Amino acid sequence: MSIGIKVSRQGYDVHTASDKQLAFTSEWPLLPIEAEGTFDITTSSSYDEDITTHNLGYVPVFMIWVETSSKKYCVGSAFPYNIYATTTKLHIADTAFDTGTIHYKIFRRPLLTEYDAGNLISTDATEKDSGDLGLIVSLPGEDVSSTDKRDFGVRSDMRQLMIHKTGYFDNSTNGANVTHNLGYKPMYWFYTENTFYNPAGAYSIQSQTDDFIISATDTTLTYTFYGYPWLQHAYLIFKDPLNEAG
């Protein structure tokens, strides 16, 4: 008999909820935040320095946001700061095009991990429950009765980022199909070992650009890199759809 935990999102019957209607489960991981912080940048200033030292011994999954003029942007092709992670550091090597603050989160998960959670229940539940039961876990030192939801690690009345599949491809290919079989187009994060600009073993967030295309179907996630030489890429696929609220 297997032992585990399965917690549905508020309003879904845990017996019939589909995988993406869960808040979390012992069947697959979430993204634990190991570290977070900020790094101030000034217009036209050049940087080649460590943002932080993590010393995890592996290249971690990380995410970046950029705050400027009191607006906090998610990063992408329009704000392409060259920020990369190595097995020990998060590093910036770029010239700031605006004054602002970089916000980072480093997750306790190796980026270069082949993992496939598989699919357990793919059909969404239509029957809703009363939503009067659930599970909340406060962070160390925080009161479980707090009204500030930042004081909690996980909550069943909220969505968590559940990992469906992760992996990576070496530079022997300029693209690949990743079969996920989720039945919907999934959310993803991509990373690149950009040896054009950065040291080997350093990974930066990869957005869709003119030379990097990402497409998704209900069964497959596909990427194609049109540059040369080819580069190594890593990805995360989440149990969360791109084309519906989910």
Add this chain to the structure above:
Amino acid sequence: MASISTEDDKIFRVSISGEDVHTSEPEDFSVHSGFDYPKMEESFVGIVEYTCPASTAANVYTVLEVTHNLGYKPNCQAFVEDVNNVTPTQFATLPFLDGYTGNRFAAYTTDTKFIIEYVVLTPGIFPPVFPSQDFKFKYQIWVND
């Protein structure tokens, strides 16, 4: 390092299927009370469809405005579907920039709102790409800041 985790916290731990719950490796847990996780309110996750205006005049258009009133700038992420109206399986994370015109979609938060905007720059030597095209966005506003 600006670590925010408490690895030795043992109030609530759930190991991933197949892993020993007594393991000391945080990577082997599906939930660990010593860690914070990205999380989002149900009401702050959604889909919006948008047709870009036909005008090519320089302007900033609001695709979506969601009031969160959290009193801080939460993290967010957003994706756009059908980035060129030719291959509807293509997706991009925001901000997404059209490399020819500089026109872009961007998503950001303030202390009270989440905004997806469409920025039209003054047309250059290349013809505009986005006008009158249809796009679909998926967005998430996190509780985490």
